[in-house]
Amino acid sequence: MASSPSSSSPGRTPRPRRPRHAAPAPATPPPPGLALLLLTAAAAAALLPTGEGQNLFTEDVTVVEGDIATISCRVKNSDDSVIQLLNPNRQTIYFRDFRPLKDSRFQLVNFSSSELRVSLTNVSISDEGRYFCQLYTDPPQEIFMTITVLVPPRNLVIDIQKDTAVEGEEIELNCTAMASRPATTIKWYKGSTELTGSPLLLRPLHDGKSEVEQWSDMYTVTSQISLTVKREDDGVPVVCEVDHPAVKDLQTKRYLDVMYKPQIRVSQLLPASGPTREGDLLDLLCHVEGKPEPTDTTWFRVDDEMPPHVTVSGSNLHISSLNKSDNGTYRCEASNEVGKSFVDYMLYVYDTTAATEPAVHGFTQLPNSAEELDYADLSDSRAGEESAITAVDHAVIGGVVAVVVFAMLCLLIILGRYFARHKGTYFTHEAKGADDAADADTAIINAEGGQNNSEEKKEYFI
Numbered sequence: 001m002a003s004s005p006s007s008s009s010p011g012r013t014p015r016p017r018r019p020r021h022a023a024p025a026p027a028t029p030p031p032p033g034l035a036l037l038l039l040t041a042a043a044a045a046a047l048l049p050t051g052e053g054q055n056l057f058t059e060d061v062t063v064v065e066g067d068i069a070t071i072s073c074r075v076k077n078s079d080d081s082v083i084q085l086l087n088p089n090r091q092t093i094y095f096r097d098f099r100p101l102k103d104s105r106f107q108l109v110n111f112s113s114s115e116l117r118v119s120l121t122n123v124s125i126s127d128e129g130r131y132f133c134q135l136y137t138d139p140p141q142e143i144f145m146t147i148t149v150l151v152p153p154r155n156l157v158i159d160i161q162k163d164t165a166v167e168g169e170e171i172e173l174n175c176t177a178m179a180s181r182p183a184t185t186i187k188w189y190k191g192s193t194e195l196t197g198s199p200l201l202l203r204p205l206h207d208g209k210s211e212v213e214q215w216s217d218m219y220t221v222t223s224q225i226s227l228t229v230k231r232e233d234d235g236v237p238v239v240c241e242v243d244h245p246a247v248k249d250l251q252t253k254r255y256l257d258v259m260y261k262p263q264i265r266v267s268q269l270l271p272a273s274g275p276t277r278e279g280d281l282l283d284l285l286c287h288v289e290g291k292p293e294p295t296d297t298t299w300f301r302v303d304d305e306m307p308p309h310v311t312v313s314g315s316n317l318h319i320s321s322l323n324k325s326d327n328g329t330y331r332c333e334a335s336n337e338v339g340k341s342f343v344d345y346m347l348y349v350y351d352t353t354a355a356t357e358p359a360v361h362g363f364t365q366l367p368n369s370a371e372e373l374d375y376a377d378l379s380d381s382r383a384g385e386e387s388a389i390t391a392v393d394h395a396v397i398g399g400v401v402a403v404v405v406f407a408m409l410c411l412l413i414i415l416g417r418y419f420a421r422h423k424g425t426y427f428t429h430e431a432k433g434a435d436d437a438a439d440a441d442t443a444i445i446n447a448e449g450g451q452n453n454s455e456e457k458k459e460y461f462i
């Protein structure tokens with residue numbers, strides 16, 4: 001009996017049968033990250049490399065705000081390929097000599113197969129950035145250039161701590177340069193002299209650096225100095241000058257207003273040709289200068305009351321006929337709101353027959369606090385500077401003579417004492433043998449035994 005087709009022989013495992021018309025398995029899709037990477041690589045291959053291409057050239061531009069910037073795309077070994085200029089937003093400014101962008105500030109300066117040159121007027125900060133030149137070759141080329149916009153300081157201001165200062169006072173000045181780009185550098189001048197970083201004269205903020213504030217893309221710079229003012233600084237300008245690539249010689253100034261106490265000088269209206277003598281005329285004038293103007297100028301005598309025949313009229317002192325009682329110190333004193341100053345005039349009157357000159361007399365100027373003496377105006381009230389030198393010579397000679405006289409007196413005293421002592425000894429020895437002798441010779445022979453006494457007498461006698 002025959003077996004059926006579905007039967008199998010014992011001991012064999014049947015194999016599964018494959019369908020005759022089965023479809024192939026579907027391909028696995030790539031991950032999303034890989035797809036994005038492949039797309040980016042394809043786009044980079046299609047675009048031109050950034051930087052200087054093989055045949056395309058351009059230059060960066062630096063321009064001051066409000067001025068004109070010129071953008072140039074140049075082609076070397078041109079083959080009449082199309083040139084295109086794009087702005088930082090990659091909008092086409094010019095395609096060949098056609099301008100698709102509706103910004104009339106861009107104007108065509110030159111177009112040829114080797115150059116596309118465009119001007120941009122009234123440049124502002126918003127125009128800063130990268131501009132692209134494209135050349136349609138195979139493969140295409142692209143290169144970029146950068147426009148940098150400089151902004152000068154909007155305003156330059158000096159702020160002074162006190163409008164009016166007193167001599168010797170320290171004041172502070174601040175200079176502010178507002179809204180510039182990049183930040184400015186500030187320099188200080190007093191008159192025509194630049195003020196450096198000396199700790200006695202100039203103290204900028206923050207250990208030698210100015211204070212810089214940034215707002216958006218703009219910078220405000222403040223610099224501070226401290227000055228100790230003198231009377232010579234009155235009316236002198238203090239100048240703040242900025243150093244910035246967008247501007248030259250931009251500066252502002254403030255004039256110092258310094259008050260000081262009176263400065264006094266005494267002069268003789270009719271200078272004497274020699275020493276002031278009895279009967280001479282003396283006219284003194286007190287010159288006073290101060291700020292504010294001195295309100296009170298007076299003459300008085302320091303060491304005594306003013307003689308009745310002395311006439312004082314404002315800043316003038318007049319003595320019609322000098323005499324010895326006028327000797328003394330006369331002071332001119334002036335004051336204002338700041339303080340008081342004075343000058344002393346020392347007067348010495350000679351006899352009409354005097355031939356020698358005593359010590360120096362003249363002017364002595366003192367400040368109100370008597371801190372120091374001003375010897376610049378010292379002069380003799382009789383014969384000027386020459387008499388001072390003569391008086392010094394006389395003093396030296398007199399001292400030498402006094403020393404010599406003293407030495408001679410001492411020598412005379414010593415010699416007198418010596419001779420007096422030896423003379424007394426001789427008389428004493430001579431008298432010892434005179435009691436029993438008939439005459440002087442016998443007394444000498446008898447004094448203390450003969451020969452020895454005789455030799456002693458000879459020694460004293462010699």
